[in-house]
Amino acid sequence: VYGFIKQSDGHLKIYSEEGHGTSIKLYLPRSMGDMVDVEPPAPVDTRGGHESILVVEDDPLVRNYVSAQLEQLGYRTMVTANGPEALAAVDNGFVCDVLFTDVIMSGGMNGRQVADAVTARLPSVRVLFTSGYTEDAIIHHGRLDPDVTLLPKPYRKADLARMIRQVLTQPAAVAAK
Incomplete structure (x- = not known):
């Protein structure tokens, strides 16, 4: 809220x-003004594929929700509660196409630190951040860092699916920053 x-x-x-x-x-x-009919965004193919997603989320309810949604979309997931667990999964051989991480977490690492550590191990991984706060480490003066893709909380399954597909279609050089 x-x-x-x-x-x-x-x-x-x-x-x-x-x-x-x-x-x-x-x-x-x-509200300042009349309601304006907004044209819905163009449909995006949100079906999952063979891709693997490493989820890093310290809230157990959100973690379970995200895991269930991604699996329903057809993705293979590894779900972890914090940065050290995520790095252990990668170090133990889990290779992911997307890192989906909360920005503010317990466990000694924030989302940016997790992303930096994972991309150092897996340079081609794409990163999608999520957060319920606007004052996070990835937002400065009301703007996202240029190499950051953020899915604000709360989000619906359709939003999650769209953003995962968007990140997966980014060129690897952009996504790996």
Whole structure:
């Protein structure tokens, strides 16, 4: 919720008092203008293939969701809870086409550090970051670093499928940065 509020240029206030409960107020910006019919994006082939995806996500609920969605799309996955586990999987022979990693994680490594370490071992791997926060290490002054592809949380299965296919079609030189 916090990530959605911040992405929408809003804020929230939480007040809690023992014996009286907690109140949460969400403030979103007022809409400026009429609703505009937006043409849906062109359809993208989201079917999975033979590709392998290394998922690094420290939240068990999100980890299980992502794993189930990727497997339904036909991908082979290795799911890990943090950077050291991901590096151990690669060091033990797991070769992936895509690294899908959260940006902010427990376990001593953030997503950028995991991506750097994995791409050092597997130079052709493509990287897709995900995050529920806008103030992460990959966003500077409201802009993503030029070599970063980000899927903001929360996301739907269709968004995940589209972004995985997008990353897989990037030239290896761009994806490996």
